Amino acid sequence: MSELTKSSGNPIVDKIRAxxxxxxxxxxxxxxxxxxxxxxxPFVGANFFTQLSNTLNRFSWNAxxxxxxxxxxxxxxxxxxxxxxxxIAGLLGGTMAIxxxxxxxxxxxxxxxxxxxxxxxLGGLYGFLxxxxxxxxxxxxxxxxxxxxxLMCMMWLLLPYHSPNMVWGYAGKxxxxxxxxxxxxxxxxxxxxxxxxxxxxxPVGTLLFxxxxxxxxxxFLHTKTGTAMTAVGSNPNFxxxxxxxxxxxxxxxxxxxxxxxAVGILVYEQGxxxxxxYMAPFNMALPAVSAILIxxxxxxxxxxxxxxxGTFLFQGIVTxxxxxxxxxxxxDMSEVIRVIASNGMIIYALTRKSEVSR
Amino acid sequence: xxxKKAPLLEMKNVSKSFFANNVLQDINFKLEEGEVLGLxxxxxxGKSTLMKILFGMTVIKETGGYGGSVLINxxxxxxxxxxxxxxxxxxxxxxxxxxxxxxxxxxxxxxxREPEKVSVVSKVFGSRLNxxxxxxxxxxxxxxxxxxxxxxxxNMVVNQMPVGHKQFTEIARELSKKQLKILIxxxxxxxxxxxxxxxxxxxxxxxxxxxxxxxxxTHRLHEILDVCNKVLVMRDGVIVKETAASETxxxxxTKWMVGRDNTASAKVGAGRARLSxxxxxxxxxxxxxxxxxxxxxxxxxxxDVFNGEILGIGGLAGQGKLGIPNGxxxxxxxxxxxxxxxxxIPLNHPRKCLDSQIAFVSEDRRGVGLLLDETLExxxxxxxxxxxxxxxxNYLGGLxxxxxxxxIQEITNKYIDSLQIKCSLGSKQLARELSGGNQQKxxxxxxxxxxxRFLFVSEPTRGIDVGAKALVLDAxxxxxxxxxxxxxxxSSELEExxxxxxxxxxxxxxKISGILPADRPSEEFGKLMISNVR
Numbered sequence: 001m002s003e004l005t006k007s008s009g010n011p012i013v014d015k016i017r018a019x020x021x022x023x024x025x026x027x028x029x030x031x032x033x034x035x036x037x038x039x040x041x042p043f044v045g046a047n048f049f050t051q052l053s054n055t056l057n058r059f060s061w062n063a064x065x066x067x068x069x070x071x072x073x074x075x076x077x078x079x080x081x082x083x084x085x086x087x088i089a090g091l092l093g094g095t096m097a098i099x100x101x102x103x104x105x106x107x108x109x110x111x112x113x114x115x116x117x118x119x120x121x122l123g124g125l126y127g128f129l130x131x132x133x134x135x136x137x138x139x140x141x142x143x144x145x146x147x148x149x150x151l152m153c154m155m156w157l158l159l160p161y162h163s164p165n166m167v168w169g170y171a172g173k174x175x176x177x178x179x180x181x182x183x184x185x186x187x188x189x190x191x192x193x194x195x196x197x198x199x200x201x202x203p204v205g206t207l208l209f210x211x212x213x214x215x216x217x218x219x220f221l222h223t224k225t226g227t228a229m230t231a232v233g234s235n236p237n238f239x240x241x242x243x244x245x246x247x248x249x250x251x252x253x254x255x256x257x258x259x260x261x262a263v264g265i266l267v268y269e270q271g272x273x274x275x276x277x278y279m280a281p282f283n284m285a286l287p288a289v290s291a292i293l294i295x296x297x298x299x300x301x302x303x304x305x306x307x308x309x310g311t312f313l314f315q316g317i318v319t320x321x322x323x324x325x326x327x328x329x330x331x332d333m334s335e336v337i338r339v340i341a342s343n344g345m346i347i348y349a350l351t352r353k354s355e356v357s358r
Numbered sequence: 359x360x361x362k363k364a365p366l367l368e369m370k371n372v373s374k375s376f377f378a379n380n381v382l383q384d385i386n387f388k389l390e391e392g393e394v395l396g397l398x399x400x401x402x403x404g405k406s407t408l409m410k411i412l413f414g415m416t417v418i419k420e421t422g423g424y425g426g427s428v429l430i431n432x433x434x435x436x437x438x439x440x441x442x443x444x445x446x447x448x449x450x451x452x453x454x455x456x457x458x459x460x461x462x463x464x465x466x467x468x469x470x471r472e473p474e475k476v477s478v479v480s481k482v483f484g485s486r487l488n489x490x491x492x493x494x495x496x497x498x499x500x501x502x503x504x505x506x507x508x509x510x511x512x513n514m515v516v517n518q519m520p521v522g523h524k525q526f527t528e529i530a531r532e533l534s535k536k537q538l539k540i541l542i543x544x545x546x547x548x549x550x551x552x553x554x555x556x557x558x559x560x561x562x563x564x565x566x567x568x569x570x571x572x573x574x575x576t577h578r579l580h581e582i583l584d585v586c587n588k589v590l591v592m593r594d595g596v597i598v599k600e601t602a603a604s605e606t607x608x609x610x611x612t613k614w615m616v617g618r619d620n621t622a623s624a625k626v627g628a629g630r631a632r633l634s635x636x637x638x639x640x641x642x643x644x645x646x647x648x649x650x651x652x653x654x655x656x657x658x659x660x661x662d663v664f665n666g667e668i669l670g671i672g673g674l675a676g677q678g679k680l681g682i683p684n685g686x687x688x689x690x691x692x693x694x695x696x697x698x699x700x701x702x703i704p705l706n707h708p709r710k711c712l713d714s715q716i717a718f719v720s721e722d723r724r725g726v727g728l729l730l731d732e733t734l735e736x737x738x739x740x741x742x743x744x745x746x747x748x749x750x751x752n753y754l755g756g757l758x759x760x761x762x763x764x765x766i767q768e769i770t771n772k773y774i775d776s777l778q779i780k781c782s783l784g785s786k787q788l789a790r791e792l793s794g795g796n797q798q799k800x801x802x803x804x805x806x807x808x809x810x811r812f813l814f815v816s817e818p819t820r821g822i823d824v825g826a827k828a829l830v831l832d833a834x835x836x837x838x839x840x841x842x843x844x845x846x847x848x849s850s851e852l853e854e855x856x857x858x859x860x861x862x863x864x865x866x867x868x869k870i871s872g873i874l875p876a877d878r879p880s881e882e883f884g885k886l887m888i889s890n891v892r
Contacts, residue, residue, distance in 0.1 A: 222760055222761050223758060223759050223760055223761065224743060224744065224747070224750055224759035224761065225759075226761075227736075227740070227743065227744075227761050228744055230732075231729055231732070231736070231740055234729045234730075234731050234732055235725075235726075235728070235729050235730065235731075237722075237725055237726040238726060238727065238728060238729050238740075240689070240708060241687070241689060241708060241718065241720060241726050241727075241741075242708075242712070242740055242741035242744050242745065243708050243709035243712040243713070243741070243744060243745050244744060245709075300731075301731070
């Protein structure tokens, strides 16, 4: 970044540099790339409004999962690579809502209700663990996520679910890998107040729900406890000297993150239309982590704006590359681009960690 | 030594400044073969910096090098790294151990200089594949341990050794270097028992007989008199006295160390009259306090603090003065009893102390004192918000405690004005971006915003320039006089304590070695400082 701080003598170049510095170079590159994709879309035969709708939809599915990173980042627990744990709580809630026979709009709220106690307990245990290994949170979190997914692979087979919509047809027990939400909470939020103009459709309900949660987190961070949480993340020794119970604050942040992860996956499912079990949660953490990093967050600083910008950029690229790239070069590049963008961002952020002293 | 022969080591007009702050000025001395030189001085007198220059530590070069010249055998040398110094025959034993815990004494002593055996494989693939000649290694290690004249098991793994043996292993490592001509020992006896220290002194004499020159840094003055030929006393970056050890005594050295005679006493003791009126009322009573703070262990401190006074706590580094406030405030494990205003304060519980309106300005400004990545507003208001629920708006009957950013900004601006905190962006500036002195003022503002009844201030002037120093001290004095707050100030700078305190307690060896009014002559304090040094 050092060449960005130099002055060139040309006021316009200086201004651009200053902007690049304040907005962040990687964010600028990705935003530029996304803009390019949007401009190119009509030329390769894709409808602009369809693409925009797709991007908005994917944004609405994923935003809460990305939001779930914020509390743990603030308390200094780092990026929540253990997101699968929260997702598992959400999946338990979702499947139980179907099991008890809740249908339609109400089944979404029943699912949230059932997921909450699991999120609290799992989050509590997870937070307890993270308090034992301060400094190595992200490494441990990754493996907590991985191992909990594997454990649940067995549990999905063994837990006594009976609803014919979810279990394997031939055995009559054990959950299927993919469960359709048709008749349950498919579109529970997305269809609420949905706006459809021509090719453009905006899932207002889901966006509102995200806005509500985002406002909640923003407000929480402005309270006394939220302020303490940020201070714990910024300098735990300072917080301790000011009489803050560090372990309790961190625990609270982990529980909050886990609960948001649980709600996040339910929001994702209601948009996507399916519950995906077994190894599916495995692949949910990295996109969420890289989204918030693209949004400009660092390992111990994150804002709601980071969440919104990051989710939009990341999901925009994931949605737009297949349509634009595939029609241009007739090859499926989307997965490659997604992997490069998400893992590249994580590497970038983790190497920059040294600049932020802890 | 004949006059013709150039001395082994000579320093000519050596000076060094860190960021326009002169820490060494005009250092001149000579060291002959086999001579033992004792280097003494208060903390911050410049001893360590001088040795760093001699040993070519990279920090010197990174901060702009040094002035003057260092001559070895009459030739000017310039060491860019410790490796150069080692090649030239200078060995150094640091205060902190640099040993590999999982290796034996032998392995540590000969690390990277092991005798090697050539084998077929290494003939083909190069010397990196030579094997170690264990037998020869053992011989060389025993030889250097014998030179040292102490008993240590050369096959013992370092992390199982008592601390004294680690020290001996370090010294043996230096002695095993054939080219060794000058050995620097930086407080080698600080961790040794008396018996071990005696053994070490004996081996220093042995080294000297074999022609190795030794520079010996210690706070234990009698050791200097015991073993050294020459004593060099440093104060504030200059050599104030160079004398033969046989011609001086502990009292004299102490006097030179603390120096300044009685010129400062005119300034001290401003609070004298007040003190006598209030002497009767004890606000804090510390009984048999111990604190397990690494490097600043408090062993047994009993102390009464009077209401409204400024009490100074002084002493040499590592004697435990910093452990006292850190222990009482619950930042390090501690025991004993502390009574504040008639009530017992539970130890190991930071919150309980803060709740009883005791505040603490930590000596570790950047580590504990500040949120470096947050604004000044947060830094100043945070403790008061968390502890006394200040700067909060209550909604829903106190269920939601909302941060009142406007009130926070007001109080921050108030302190920016009153303490003259220099910040270009105002109250929204990040604490990281301020200079050390201004950061210290922010730390004080943080404590003042708590509106405490009792304030611990630890090393408030460490690492800040002279102008900021005066401001910080004035602010503390004003806070004490105008708000009637009892202040306990811990500092390694005696003159500073004498300037603002009513009484000064000196800590030595983890105990209070004495409490004197601030207007007593410096050498009395100096004597107390070294009375229990261990």
